Each structure stands twice: as structure tokens, then as C-alpha cells.
Amino acid sequence: xxxxxxxxxxxxxEVLWDESPLTAQEVSERVAPSRDWSANTVKTLLGRLLAKNxxxxxxxxxxxxYRPLVARADYVAGESRRMIDRLFGGxxxxxxxxxxERDQLSDQDIAEIEALLKELKQ
Numbered sequence: 001x002x003x004x005x006x007x008x009x010x011x012x013x014e015v016l017w018d019e020s021p022l023t024a025q026e027v028s029e030r031v032a033p034s035r036d037w038s039a040n041t042v043k044t045l046l047g048r049l050l051a052k053n054x055x056x057x058x059x060x061x062x063x064x065x066y067r068p069l070v071a072r073a074d075y076v077a078g079e080s081r082r083m084i085d086r087l088f089g090g091x092x093x094x095x096x097x098x099x100x101e102r103d104q105l106s107d108q109d110i111a112e113i114e115a116l117l118k119e120l121k122q
Contacts, residue, residue, distance in 0.1 A: 006048075009049055012031065012045045023064065053069060055068050096113070
């Protein structure tokens with residue numbers, strides 16, 4: 001996926017990743033209530049996502065049904081790679097070191113990383 005999506009667009013994508021296809025009204029009803037968005041705001045965001053080819057729509061009678069064209073896992077992988085490239089020169093070790101130095105890793109985090117590394121070595 002080459003197009004970046006905004007935080008607002010991401011909120012719409014989370015709804016569509018959880019359940020699709022959905023109408024604009026159904027997306028509006030499912031977006032976090034704390035956002036307090038109007039149906040028009042959601043329609044604008046859906047339009048932007050359509051223009052970026054991140055979602056598609058199909059007509060059903062007088063309404064459109066929206067569905068993602070990009071899988072959540074693919075989006076997360078791309079964003080993770082971009083962050084690591086931008087902030088840590090493309091290397092994962094400095095990211096883990098940064099988190100460890102700032103006491104951001106719990107004992108459980110460390111145990112999970114150790115288990116993952118053990119699994120990867122096999």
C-alpha cells in the first residue's frame with residue numbers, strides 16, 4: 001500500500017476490517033462514539049479512502065456497500081516497516097533497545113520476546 005491514511009481514515013478502516021461490507025450509515029453507527037462524527041464526516045472519509053484505492057464500494061439498490069481492499073495485517077506491516085525505517089534506520093534492534101532503556105518493556109514483554117526469538121531460531 002503506497003497511500004498513507006490519516007488517523008480519522010484509520011478509525012473508519014478499523015470498522016470495515018472488523019465487519020464488511022457495510023453502508024456509510026452502518027460505518028457511522030460503528031465508529032467510536034467518542035468521535036461524535038456526523039454521517040457526512042464519515043461519507044467524506046469513505047470518499048477519501050475510495051480515492052486512495054484502500055476501499056471499494058458496490059451498489060446495492062440506492063445505497064453503497066463498502067469493503068476494504070487492504071488487509072489489516074498488510075497495513076500494520078507497512079506502517080511498522082515505515083516507522084522502523086524512519087526512526088531506527090530500518091533496524092529492529094535499536095527499537096527494542098530504545099524501549100528497554102526507557103523501561104517500556106514489562107517482564108511479560110521480555111518473556112514474550114525471548115519466546116519469539118527462541119521460536120525463530122528453530
